[in-house]
Amino acid sequence: LAKTTQPISMDSYEGQEVNITCSHNNIATNDYITWYQQFPSQGPRFIIQGYKTKVTNEVASLFIPADRKSSTLSLPRVSLSDTAVYYCLVGDMDQAGTALIFGKGTTLSVSS
Amino acid sequence: DAGVTQSPTHLIKTRGQQVTLRCSPKSGHDTVSWYQQALGQGPQFIFQYYEEEERQRGNFPDRFSGHQFPNYSSELNVNALLLGDSALYLCASSLGQASTLGGYTFGSGTRLTVV
Numbered sequence: 001l002a003k004t005t006q007p008i009s010m011d012s013y014e015g016q017e018v019n020i021t022c023s024h025n026n027i028a029t030n031d032y033i034t035w036y037q038q039f040p041s042q043g044p045r046f047i048i049q050g051y052k053t054k055v056t057n058e059v060a061s062l063f064i065p066a067d068r069k070s071s072t073l074s075l076p077r078v079s080l081s082d083t084a085v086y087y088c089l090v091g092d093m094d095q096a097g098t099a100l101i102f103g104k105g106t107t108l109s110v111s112s
Numbered sequence: 113d114a115g116v117t118q119s120p121t122h123l124i125k126t127r128g129q130q131v132t133l134r135c136s137p138k139s140g141h142d143t144v145s146w147y148q149q150a151l152g153q154g155p156q157f158i159f160q161y162y163e164e165e166e167r168q169r170g171n172f173p174d175r176f177s178g179h180q181f182p183n184y185s186s187e188l189n190v191n192a193l194l195l196g197d198s199a200l201y202l203c204a205s206s207l208g209q210a211s212t213l214g215g216y217t218f219g220s221g222t223r224l225t226v227v
Contacts, residue, residue, distance in 0.1 A: 046216065
């Protein structure tokens, strides 16, 4: 899987929009970008996945520029419950049995 | 629809002992992967089981072994425990080997402490 780089930590306040950027300079043509969220003492949970431009679901938006060398996870109007570690993963969806390769992720702390 | 179930939730073992962790995959899933997560680190891939065979393996010693049963449940065994094996062990299930990066469902893990 392509190596990714993301900030170690971010701080925010309730109600603000949070944008977490992930760099993946060596992304391959067949690679997709996937984000997972992990709360303390729980397993990671899938948030969103995309290939290019913009993807939006009920939880977040994912912005991917044309060169695909980076991506931004956007969390609208965060609450205290959004405090978690967020992982950016990049890999080939068509590769059978692709194991997830996690980095250290970005620890988001939301305060009131 | 039951998610991934892991047991036990917490475990304390002594150095040199052996431990067995268990995982029941999400209903409809047939592939099980195991991850080790040390404090402050991201999960590290141990191995993946599909059709009762180990299909992929991460950079872990042979002390780590596993098994998958016909009902798709799985066990992770660790022999000759070291203090460094203390971690949260996560099980993730998915459907088929050609799973997408977003197709994994994780359990809440087993917290193993080696003393």
